[in-house]
Amino acid sequence: MATVQLSEAEKVYVLHGIRDDLRVDGRSCEDYRHVEIETDVVSNTDGSAKVTLGHTAVLVGVKAEMAKPRPAAPEEGYLEFFVDCSANATPKFEGRGGEELGMELTNTLYRVFNNKHSVDLGSLCISPGEHCWLLYVDVLLLQCDGNLYDAISIGIKAALFNTRIPKVLISEGEEGGTEIELSDDPYDCVRLAVDNVPCMVTLCKVGPRYVVDATLQEKACSVASLIMAVTPAGTCTCMRKVGGGSLDPESVFEMTEAGKRVGKSLHGPLVALLSQEESLGKKRQKVGFLG
Amino acid sequence: MPTDTKRIRGPEVSHSLSRFVCKPDTTSLPSDGARADGRSRDQVDVRPMFVRCGLVSQAKGSAYIEAGDTKLICCVYGPKETERKDETDMKCGRLFADMRFAPFACPERGPWIQGSQEKDLSLMVLESLQSAVCLHKYPRSQIDVNVMVLENSGSALAHAITCASLALADAGIEMYGLVLGCSIRQDGDSYLIDPTFLEECGGCQSSGENQGSLTVSFLPNLNQISGLQSDGxxxxxxxxxxxxxxxxxxxxxxPVIQQALIKAVRGAGPLPIES
Known part of the structure; x- marks a missing residue:
């Protein structure tokens, strides 16, 4: 992870600010930084989104491909995640430097989506046991300024919202087998229900308190953080502690409660924003990567 | 190990028999009353545990844990000179943890190469132990922790953490306290502590509310949670x-772990007096 060097005096300054609920950039402990979302940014994908959270920038692309269903679940499609930490974000990621962090993020994403309700996998099935949709969710980190998990999860939700899977028709082939036919109309698509896709909230324990959406400076002052993936209904689909430190049980309970509250409140504005963007249709002014 | 030509490899595609066997009805864990092994639900009824230290003579410290049919062995090597010289932070020692499943540990044969799931578990073991080890006492050195799961009958991660901290203690690495792991499997309104493999797997199939599993690692003497991971x-x-x-x-x-440690220390004889 990209880190910053902080002197003792700077650390004390950050710590005292958080104690008084006033962070270096003027936010209070449960505030997010400015979030910008733009969907449909990469034309070669079936769904894509770019999210900037402060100075953290993440690009998510979803590509649908046809595959054979997993033997354990013949009537379901599946999702594959990959997080690429490019050397653009920080020189430390050059070569294989970003592999460890990428692996950690990828594994967490698998864990977050490892339940029945996040994505309706049954809708990704084309013909049971034979064909299904496999969604490749590829995440690219463009800039790192703390709070990668939250930015990635917002990006994934937006990209899945934006995903359009072409309709296919299954017909009996001449020799008894099945034939798959792609619809001619490029606008004849299926969309994915994203209502239950969880958002991740990272709570960083700094001194006696915890902060949401920590910057790199704040992260440098913290020894442990708690990551929670929260659905709009408030259920938690994944929780894990990251970092080398330990937490006292009471603060864990406090943090899970706060995480649930923050996570729940994240979904409403996000979905509203996404539908608003969609309603603009073709008139929407594209911002792209220079915005 | 794909490049090893001397190893006899099976055909490229083979299937485990378990796919053709009628699935045992894991989805319907009996919702009330006793569990398959006679323990009761909603009670902190962990499986009896057999623990021993110092089995591997080559390692600095080692531990073996058996809980039900879950069997693990853990070895600790070090502190030794760090291999990675590029790290800037030389004031603190570095801890490396590696957790692996033997290919025959689970009902279905696993690969020899470490998969991403095992890497994830290794990270969890590492994060759980890191806060308990006095790494500042070991500058410029590294400590390696290797956990091998010989037989997986549920709660492997939780027991791996316990086993690893015991092996670290056996190796004489200075620690703030022992780290113990425990996991539960939530099934609707009730929970199953220290779940078996079948109970663990049942969670993915059923679609009801509150299906999930949780693993916690805890330092009892400091009352601190050093690791937390939930799923579902x-x-x-x-x-x-x-x-x-x-x-x-x-x-x-x-107490079980403490007893094992005391026994190991007694067995090792009186400590050599340092001048």
Whole structure:
């Protein structure tokens, strides 16, 4: 992870600010930084989104491909995640430097989506046991300024919202087998229900308190953080502690409660924003990567 | 190891028999009353545990844990000079943890190469232990922890953490306290502590509310949670209750682990007096 060097005096300054609920950039402990979302940014994908959270920038692309269903679940499609930490974000990621962090993020994403309700996998099935949709969710980190998990999860939700899977028709082939036919109309698509896709909230324990959406400076002052993936209904689909430190049980309970509250409140504005963007249709002014 | 030509490899595609066997009805764990192994639900009823230190003579410290049919062995090597010289932070020692499943550990044969799931578990073991080890006492050195799961019958991660901290203690690495792991499997309103493999797998199939699993690692003498990992869907209240149950489970295991450690120290004879 990209880190910053902080002197003792700077650390004390950050710590005292958080104690008084006033962070270096003027936010209070449960505030997010400015979030910008733009969907449909990469034309070669079936769904894509770019999210900037402060100075953290993440690009998510979803590509649908046809595959054979997993033997354990013949009537379901599946999702594959990959997080690429490019050397653009920080020189430390050059070569294989970003592999460890990428692996950690990828594994967490698998864990977050490892339940029945996040994505309706049954809708990704084309013909049971034979064909299904496999969604490749590829995440690219463009800039790192703390709070990668939250930015990635917002990006994934937006990209899945934006995903359009072409309709296919299954017909009996001449020799008894099945034939798959792609619809001619490029606008004849299926969309994915994203209502239950969880958002991740990272709570960083700094001194006696915890902060949401920590910057790199704040992260440098913290020894442990708690990551929670929260659905709009408030259920938690994944929780894990990251970092080398330990937490006292009471603060864990406090943090899970706060995480649930923050996570729940994240979904409403996000979905509203996404539908608003969609309603603009073709008139929407594209911002792209220079915005 | 794909490049090893001397190893006899099977055909490229082979299937485990378990796919053709009628699935045991794991989805319908009996919702009330006793569990398959006679323990009861909603009670901190951990499996009896057999623990021993110092089995591997080559390692600085080692431990073996057997809980039900889950069997693990852990070896600790070090402190030794660090291999990676590029790290700037030389004031602190570095801890490396590696957790692996033997290919025959699970009902279905696993690969020899470490998969991403094992890497994830290794990271969890590392993060759980890191806060307990006095790494500042070992500058410029590294400590390696290797956990091998010989037989997986559920709760492998939780026991791996316990086993690893015991092996670290056996190796004489200075620590703030022992780290114990405990896991639960939430099934609707009730929880199953220290789940078996079947109970663990049942969670993925059933679609009801509050299906999930949770692993907590805990330092009993400092009252600190050093690791936390949950999976599946759980309400926040259930999650908090689960963490409490896990902590209680850890307290139950604590005397067993302490006894094993005391026994190991006694067996090693009097400590050499340093001048």
């Amino acid at each position: 869907e759980m309400a926040e209240g259930t999650l908090a209750a689960g963490v409490r149950a896990c902590i209680e489970g850890c307290y139950k295991l604590y």
